[in-house]
Amino acid sequence: MIITLHTLCGVFYTKSAMESYNILIEHLAAACDVAIFTGAGISAESGIATFRDPDGLWSKFNPTELASMKGFLRNPDRVWQWYNYRRAIIADAQPNAGHYALADFEKYIPNCTVITQNVDRLHQRAGTKNILELHGNIIENHCVICNSPYIQDIDIQSKELPFCSNCGGNIRPSVVWFGENLPDGIYEKAEYSAGHCDVFFSIGTSVEVYPAAYLPFTAKNRGAFCVEINPTSTSFTPYANIAIQEKSGDCLPRIVELLQQYLKREYNAE
């Protein structure tokens, strides 16, 4: 087999990879609505562990003990301390080139929606405005009994579990645990975006946790041009129109650069 290498933004690619990028840019330049579904992989290059990779969180910790109401009721202190451990890592982390590139998408695409499973708020810190948090976030907290938001600052060094000033209930992080419903109305909004977009990205997710994992298939069934960015294959890879098997922090900035170049050429040609 002859593999011809071409350069694209200073990186060598095979001819077919170049063609894939070119096709993607044409679709993006023509798109009005783009939905971007992200998972833990987009934050991996910020130093935040994923869940299901060989060195991921679920290889070291038990999700039933740490990410379920049952586990919290059994040992609230252990769960609270685990979330404080994760909060400390997230507080020290910075958004990476992939997060910033997605924030730039909003400059070039009329309607761009990021639908994230991540709880780390790095998309927002990178500047993304239009975002749906399917699994809540690790920054906010609320009472397990009366659901009141807990607005006092959290001391992440402290092992003490805070209590609700309304009812005395335990305070928990406002993330979605296994077996719980997603925040009110959020899935409906995400499903609408996936079902009405021209281009759909699935980035850095293993596409294993439902109902979120239905979204790429919704987009595909409704006719969106589907792009997967993930160094490894997932159940969605065979259905993607283009699967880019690279790190998101490497390829997303390149996609933005190519889109900028394409739009500039189009503008100058008019």
Ligand code: OAD
């Ligand atoms: P996973 O850990 O299941 O999957 C992370 C994916 O990111 C894998 O497919 C990796 O191949 C990919 N990946 C790793 N590094 C990458 C990089 N630099 N660039 C792009 N991709 C990369 O994480 P999620 O799919 O987000 O839910 O997991 C979904 C949900 O399961 C999470 O929201 C969490 C977890 O349990 C709850 O806690 C409810």
